[in-house]
Amino acid sequence: MLRSGGPVQFPSGFGGQFNIVNAVGTFTMSTITASSTVAPNSTGNTASVTTANGGTVTFSWTITGGTITSASNITSITYTAGASGSVVLRATAYKNGTNGATFPNGGVGITDTKTVTIVTCTAPAISTQPQSVGVPAGTGVTLSVGATGTSLTYQWYIGTSGVTTSPIGGATASSVNVTPSSTTTYWVRVSNSCGTMDSAAATVTVTPIAAASFYLLTPCRILDTRGGAPVPANGVMNLVVTGKCAVAAGATSAAVNVTVVNPSTSGFVTLYPGPANTVLPVVSTINYTPGRTLANNARITIGVDGSINIFNAASQPLDFLIDVSGYFK
Amino acid sequence: MNKHTVSRLVLFTLAGLLGAVSAAAQTGPYQFFAVAPCRVVDTRNPNSTNGGPIFNAGTQRDFAIRGNCGVPTSAKAVSLNVTITGATQGSFLTLWPSGGARPVVSTINFTFSDPALANGAIVGLSTSASDLSVYNSSGNVHVILDVTGYFQ
Numbered sequence: 141m142l143r144s145g146g147p148v149q150f151p152s153g154f155g156g157q158f159n160i161v162n163a164v165g166t167f168t169m170s171t172i173t174a175s176s177t178v179a180p181n182s183t184g185n186t187a188s189v190t191t192a193n194g195g196t197v198t199f200s201w202t203i204t205g206g207t208i209t210s211a212s213n214i215t216s217i218t219y220t221a222g223a224s225g226s227v228v229l230r231a232t233a234y235k236n237g238t239n240g241a242t243f244p245n246g247g248v249g250i251t252d253t254k255t256v257t258i259v260t261c262t263a264p265a266i267s268t269q270p271q272s273v274g275v276p277a278g279t280g281v282t283l284s285v286g287a288t289g290t291s292l293t294y295q296w297y298i299g300t301s302g303v304t305t306s307p308i309g310g311a312t313a314s315s316v317n318v319t320p321s322s323t324t325t326y327w328v329r330v331s332n333s334c335g336t337m338d339s340a341a342a343t344v345t346v347t348p349i350a351a352a353s354f355y356l357l358t359p360c361r362i363l364d365t366r367g368g369a370p371v372p373a374n375g376v377m378n379l380v381v382t383g384k385c386a387v388a389a390g391a392t393s394a395a396v397n398v399t400v401v402n403p404s405t406s407g408f409v410t411l412y413p414g415p416a417n418t419v420l421p422v423v424s425t426i427n428y429t430p431g432r433t434l435a436n437n438a439r440i441t442i443g444v445d446g447s448i449n450i451f452n453a454a455s456q457p458l459d460f461l462i463d464v465s466g467y468f469k
Numbered sequence: 470m471n472k473h474t475v476s477r478l479v480l481f482t483l484a485g486l487l488g489a490v491s492a493a494a495q496t497g498p499y500q501f502f503a504v505a506p507c508r509v510v511d512t513r514n515p516n517s518t519n520g521g522p523i524f525n526a527g528t529q530r531d532f533a534i535r536g537n538c539g540v541p542t543s544a545k546a547v548s549l550n551v552t553i554t555g556a557t558q559g560s561f562l563t564l565w566p567s568g569g570a571r572p573v574v575s576t577i578n579f580t581f582s583d584p585a586l587a588n589g590a591i592v593g594l595s596t597s598a599s600d601l602s603v604y605n606s607s608g609n610v611h612v613i614l615d616v617t618g619y620f621q
Contacts, residue, residue: 276505278507280505350502351501351502393501410506412506423507426587427585427586427587429584437588439503439548439591439617440617468503
């Protein structure tokens with residue numbers, strides 16, 4: 141389809157004449173497709189446009205701040221970036237001869253320019269390591285890494301840090317949700333064009349579901365947000381329950397009455413085990429409507445760290461009470 | 470009404486209550502196993518054993534709790550949060566172990582003006598594949614069951 145010819149201007153430019161056989165209509169050209177940033181002196185950077193319709197045109201690329209090194213065809217090039225500043229790419233197609241293509245709006249050509257910033261690459265560095273955590277069996281948890289560097293990519297793995305035999309499919313963000321069925325170790329490799337950095341390993345320790353007996357307590361208000369910080373709108377409050385109201389350390393569940401106090405909107409609350417980075421399960425504990433103070437009785441699973449999470453699915457903060465009447469251990 | 474009359478009334482009422490309670494069979498004792506909170510039934514989902522359709526008036530459905538959400542087949546009772554939504558009439562639900570006669574109890578009462586309403590419950594499970602029965606008295610309503618633990 142494409143036939144190259146005409147002036148070829150390495151290294152500062154590249155171009156030629158091409159002819160689309162049997163083409164009819166107005167010639168069109170897309171804007172330039174290219175990465176908006178490149179590393180200093182990087183090679184193999186690509187830029188391209190797509191064209192359609194229209195007879196014969198003379199087509200050219202020009203570049204400043206870099207060097208065109210090859211072209212797979214006239215409309216796709218490979219270039220080497222300069223040391224600093226930016227690369228300016230320009231693609232131009234214009235009418236060639238009396239039988240040349242017709243252009244939009246009766247013009248004689250199309251041009252597009254794209255500026256690519258040359259960004260000095262900073263190698264990855266890990267600022268916050270993923271943290272080990274204990275969870276009850278069946279509970280998901282979010283592991284996260286904090287890292288600095290240019291244009292970072294992530295891949296999480298199961299196993300010993302640095303051993304890449306067990307990548308987790310699709311786990312290519314700075315955090316990952318995992319629900320291991322048994323105790324498992326995870327780590328993450330952080331990469332960019334100028335290096336990689338492996339995190340320390342974090343172990344998710346799974347506590348099996350164990351038999352528990354019921355311990356009766358004197359009824360006791362373990363949470364009352366009135367006059368303090370309410371449960372945030374569409375947010376989570378983490379609350380340590382063991383050690384309060386005589387709930388013993390190691391308790392796996394609490395028997396509670398939960399109350400929503402005069403809600404200003406409708407919504408629902410989900411109580412689920414801590415720690416704060418436990419994955420929110422798709423369940424609900426109490427549903428509420430505006431202005432209606434309402435209670436519900438529940439047995440709430442407590443996290444291995446002795447805390448619970450209170451998620452308020454609503455557009456407004458919520459005053460919330462938890463009264464405990466006993467616990468299971 | 471003098472003091473003696475009040476006492477007699479109270480005793481009479483207590484005796485009546487005790488009589489009613491003693492008619493129910495007792496099993497156990499059981500121990501509690503807390504599980505990760507898990508939605509086991511949602512009739513808003515496509516039709517299936519633990520999914521749709523919506524409850525109609527006077528209908529009973531049997532759901533499979535054991536074998537789902539970490540509840541083993543050996544479980545004798547389940548700790549649930551029962552949520553209703555989309556009720557077209559005021560009604561109530563009864564939950565009980567499947568296979569037996571429906572007991573004259575209510576697990577949650579609601580009105581058609583409740584967008585959604587919940588109540589906690591502990592309900593026995595039968596040994597059938599579909600081990601938990603739910604009955605809706607009036608109108609149409611969606612039922613959601615979230616498990617927080619089981620007894621065995």
